[in-house]
Amino acid sequence: MTGTDIDDEMLMAYADGELDEHDAARVEAVLSDDPSIVTRLAVFSRTREALVSAAAVRRADPLPGQVLSRAQVAIETAADLESDAKVVPLARPDRRLRFLPMSLAASLAVVGFLGGYVLSPYARVEPQDPRFAILGTTGLSEELDRLPAGGRAAIEGGEVAIIASFRDATGALCREFEVDSPDATTVVSVACRSQAGWDPKLAVVAPADDGTQYAPASSLETLDAYLAAIGASAPLPIEEEAAALDDLL
């Protein structure tokens, strides 16, 4: 074999330690016989050295503090959601379990209905109820357009956290989310996207969790019953969710 039998990619793979023993031996056999191939190999071994030493300098770059602190907040938020899911004492479909918020605590009140569909024995509250108005909060619909599941953002008068995205039986994109207000009220909602924007479908008010209350199975079944009634799909994987959000733009 001669140097012309060995192409650039093979030489590069040799320089990068990517060849198996057999192919590496082939390259080495030619290297000792053909000085021209040493020159060709040098292009790859020396560019690798240059890049590895450049990378070593870059590794010394300090990580900006806000990158670390934002990541830590995201990790804590995710850990909270995760541990909350674990304390919910009920057998429910796997589709939402790991997203389940602790704030779905006792004494839930259903405040919104789809077409008068009665979901639970809880008292019905008319749409002008101030708690329902949270769905018109400035900035909320923009965040529904933008945030991935698990994301949080500040909106007027509180914070929104996206729990999951799914599609209803008609294929409309729906998002389950909660809005936390400074008065310790948490509203868990489902909104689906239409031509006109985000239509609120269901809102459940839950008192903010004080660590002593656990969600009764029946309150969660309310949400499940609703999701089953609209033919909700399983939560969209992040890639599909991202594509669905892109389609809104």
Next chain:
Amino acid sequence: MTNSFERDLIAALPALRRYALSLCRKSDIADDLVQTCVERALAARVRYDPGERLDPWLFRILRNAWLDMTRRMVTRGTEIDVTETPEAAIQDGARVTEAVLFLHETERAMAALPDDQREVLHLVCFEELSYAETAEVLGIPKGTVMSRLARARIALAERLGIN
């Protein structure tokens, strides 16, 4: 209650930020990309196979986030300014050494490469991913990684006067 996934995620932040900078070349956008990647990784962690390396899995998520972001920018007609150079690596005057000068020269040469070539170069030579891992991150065949990488290295050698 930090577990190993979370520890490894934190440990990967510098590499994620370097990769983000190599993609978007603006530090504020890079920071946002890293954050989006972290959030998506946490949301998708049940799909992470602990038997595989975390970095390539994270790089793939970060790259998808970047593609999403660029699609949105194109949709909104926002121009991405790619002229900003990465911030200087080291501020300490005493340490402005030959290595740093060579770093800048190398980065300028990399910046002049086509995006697809620069990207394989970064993943293989900066982040030391294998060809197979790089192919996985980029969603392209390993042979394509090798041909892009070889072209990138030859072009870089010419620019840096290596031959």
